[in-house]
Amino acid sequence: MNTQTPPQTPAIGEKxxxxxxxxxxxxxxxxxxxxxxxxxxxLLTPWKDLDTLPLVLAVSLVFITYSLRAxxxxxxxxxxxxxxxxxxxxxxxxxxxxxxxLPMRTGELSFPMLMSRYFSIPAVRSVPALLWFRLLDLHTLxxxxxxxxxxxxxxLWAVTVSTLLWLTxxxxxxxxxxxxxxxxxxxxxxxxxxxRMILESLPQDHEKFWRSWMWTVLxxxxxxxxxxxxxxxxxxTDFAAAWLGATAGDLTSVLPIHGxxxxxxxxxxxxxxxxxxxxSATDALTAAVNLHLFLLSCxxxxxxxxxxxxxxxx
Numbered sequence: 029m030n031t032q033t034p035p036q037t038p039a040i041g042e043k044x045x046x047x048x049x050x051x052x053x054x055x056x057x058x059x060x061x062x063x064x065x066x067x068x069x070x071l072l073t074p075w076k077d078l079d080t081l082p083l084v085l086a087v088s089l090v091f092i093t094y095s096l097r098a099x100x101x102x103x104x105x106x107x108x109x110x111x112x113x114x115x116x117x118x119x120x121x122x123x124x125x126x127x128x129x130l131p132m133r134t135g136e137l138s139f140p141m142l143m144s145r146y147f148s149i150p151a152v153r154s155v156p157a158l159l160w161f162r163l164l165d166l167h168t169l170x171x172x173x174x175x176x177x178x179x180x181x182x183x184l185w186a187v188t189v190s191t192l193l194w195l196t197x198x199x200x201x202x203x204x205x206x207x208x209x210x211x212x213x214x215x216x217x218x219x220x221x222x223x224r225m226i227l228e229s230l231p232q233d234h235e236k237f238w239r240s241w242m243w244t245v246l247x248x249x250x251x252x253x254x255x256x257x258x259x260x261x262x263x264x265t266d267f268a269a270a271w272l273g274a275t276a277g278d279l280t281s282v283l284p285i286h287g288x289x290x291x292x293x294x295x296x297x298x299x300x301x302x303x304x305x306x307x308s309a310t311d312a313l314t315a316a317v318n319l320h321l322f323l324l325s326c327x328x329x330x331x332x333x334x335x336x337x338x339x340x341x342x
Contacts, residue, residue: 052131054292055292058295061292062317066310071314072318074318089253093254094121095117096247098113098116098117098120099243100161100244101116101120105143105157114338117334117337118334118337119142119143119147122331122334124331125334126138128289128324129289129327131289133282159225160231163198164198164241167197168248169248169252173271173272174191176267176268177269179268180268198237198241201230202234208227252275252278255270255274255277256271256273257270258319259302266305269305270302272301273298273316276300278294291320294316295316299316
């Protein structure tokens with residue numbers, strides 16, 4: 029096993045090439061749009077007025093979320109990764125960097141590649157686990173948005189009932205895992221195959237189920253709180269609006285088409301989350317772009333630093 033080999037991006041086929049073309053076009057169009065309606069110099073000016081301490085604290089907290097994400101992977105594959113958490117952290121940081129920088133979620137392909145290279149874990153095990161993590165991420169993003177900002181759109185009783193019902197879904201999925209798998213076991217076709225893969229990605233015991241959920245909630249609660257705080261540094265908005273804006277921006281990652289490094293689509297999501305709270309589109313876009321620049325800076329710095337991590341410390 030060669031842990032010195034740097035991560036490689038997936039090979040680009042015809043469809044992959046088209047994704048990069050669309051991603052580049054979106055990036056260029058977004059850059060021109062921002063320059064025309066706001067101006068990049070004016071948009072970046074607020075950085076000069078930021079105090080160093082809040083910025084350093086925000087970056088430090090984001091790095092803690094990266095550790096929480098790595099702990100989720102380490103805990104899930106503890107038998108294979110035991111005693112090599114820093115290597116798992118290296119893997120997680122590199123996967124995060126590629127996932128954030130490459131268009132159309134092609135960076136997700138780096139996860140099974142890195143799992144195979146660093147820990148000899150085959151894709152038939154790492155891909156279903158990644159699906160499970162992404163399902164938990166989506167579920168947690170939505171339930172946290174409902175808890176923080178739901179009261180601004182729904183009555184308290186509706187928020188309470190919706191939250192409780194939504195919270196039961198992962199547990200029901202876990203409890204119904206075996207009956208569902210048995211029911212679809214004899215069906216053929218791509219859809220059934222994907223469904224079986226998702227079901228098989230669920231944890232097989234109660235403790236692993238609860239722990240993977242716990243790491244996910246801790247990660248996203250801290251991550252969204254930091255992103256909401258950064259948005260508030262660049263716009264006059266309250267915490268609930270900033271939280272919903274950060275959530276909407278992150279949810280754009282599931283779109284089938286978005287720019288390189290999420291440029292354009294991430295900002296559109298943040299703006300869509302902020303405008304309903306009475307924030308002007310210009311102010312919302314300024315805050316969204318600066319949040320994205322903060323996120324990408326953390327991503328790139330952590331990805332570069334990952335190469336210096338020791339490989340055999342717990």
